[in-house]
Amino acid sequence: MDRNRIKKLAGDPRFISGIHNYCDRWCERCPLTHRCLNYLLSEEEFADPETRDLENEKFWEKLGEVLSDTVEMLHEMAEEAGIDLDAVDATESLKERKNRRKIAENRPAVRSARAYGKMVNQWFDMANILLKEKETELLEKARLELPNIDPAGEAADITDATEIIRWYQYQIYVKLMRAFQGKEDEAEDPEFWKEFPKDSDGSAKVSLIGIDRSIAAWDRLRGHFPEQESELLNILRHLDRLRKKVEKEFPEARSFIRPGLDNPEEYGEGEA
Ligand code: SF4
Structure with a gap:
């Protein structure tokens, strides 16, 4: 380097x-x-x-x-x-960090994000057989070349939705932890932070984006697995409550401008 x-x-x-x-x-x-x-x-x-x-x-x-x-x-x-x-x-600042981490870990939104990570694993463990059956069904449909159906498209949609869910599964929690710890840091010097966009809002925004995208992805899975309606609705309700909690704790998060990603035109780029 x-x-x-x-x-x-x-x-x-x-x-x-x-x-x-x-x-x-x-x-x-x-x-x-x-x-x-x-x-x-x-x-x-x-x-x-x-x-x-x-x-x-x-x-x-x-x-x-x-x-x-x-x-x-x-x-x-x-x-x-x-x-x-x-x-x-x-030593002192490490102690303080640990303390702040503990406080953040016990916030209801953080606990809910951690619980969500586990819910995802539970659903995929339970749906393992279901996913395999779906794969067999789609392969069979592709083999039969039935008109007006798109097994390859359906398979791609399920894969994409799954990748999105897995990508954000733990990131929602990690970013929320950073948001709450940042909030504690910022509370030490509120005058200073009046002048700048808050790091805690930026982290909360990333968490919210993960929640939004996960909600959309789970909703897509609902369409592919109607027999899982009640389980998937349960997850969606959990995520929706989490989203509301985060928005309440960080009311400015949605309007935080992430450099480049939220204002690409200012950097001569198309929409990010
Ligand atoms: S901003 Fe950089 S680190 Fe982040 S996703 Fe894009 S390339 Fe990767």
């Missing part, structure tokens, strides 16, 4: 500053990879397929290397800004 090059790239207008802070990390589906420095660096650093495999030692070696370079870079930046990192009481 060439630290000087990174510093230079960070000032390159090609990249949208902070874009990766409020995205959903689904780079394969991101329309702005070419504007994201984080994406470029990850692709470069983890170009070797072995470094992308969590089971492989090279992945952990690479991760350690990147982390240690990042820490060094942070120290350099702090020094340039005249901040003495050694003066920070690490």
Whole structure:
């Protein structure tokens, strides 16, 4: 990792500053990879397929290397800004972090998001046979080449809805945790945060986007599995209640502008 090059790239207008802070990390589906420095660096650093495999030692070696370079870079930046990192009481701030984490974990919305993650696993475990039966049914329909039906399209729709649900399954919780912890941090200096968009709102927005997309995906599955109506409605009701809780806790979240993703035209891009 060439630290000087990174510093230079960070000032390159090609990249949208902070874009990766409020995205959903689904780079394969991101329309702005070419504007994201984080994406470029990850692709470069983890170009070797072995470094992308969590089971492989090279992945952990690479991760350690990147982390240690990042820490060094942070120290350099702090020094340039005249901040003495050694003066920070690490034990105290770690204790405070843990405390805030505990408080966040017990928020009703966070508990509900955690419960949702489990509900998803329970449904997929239970629906395993159902999904296999659906696969057999669609293969049979494709073989018969029946008119006016589209088994390939149906299979693609189920796969896509499933991928969306799985992608956001835990992210909703993770982003909500960050939102609530951020809210605590911001409460320490409300005057300062009056001037800036709040990180907690940005994180809550990402969580809300995950909830919205998951609701739409579950609704699509309802169409494919009418025999699961009651189970799927139960999940949808849970997500809807969660959405309302998050909106109540973070009333400004929906209007938070995520750099690049919510205002692509300001960066000369089409709709993100
Ligand atoms: S902004 Fe897009 S490319 Fe960058 S990390 Fe997020 S999803 Fe990936």
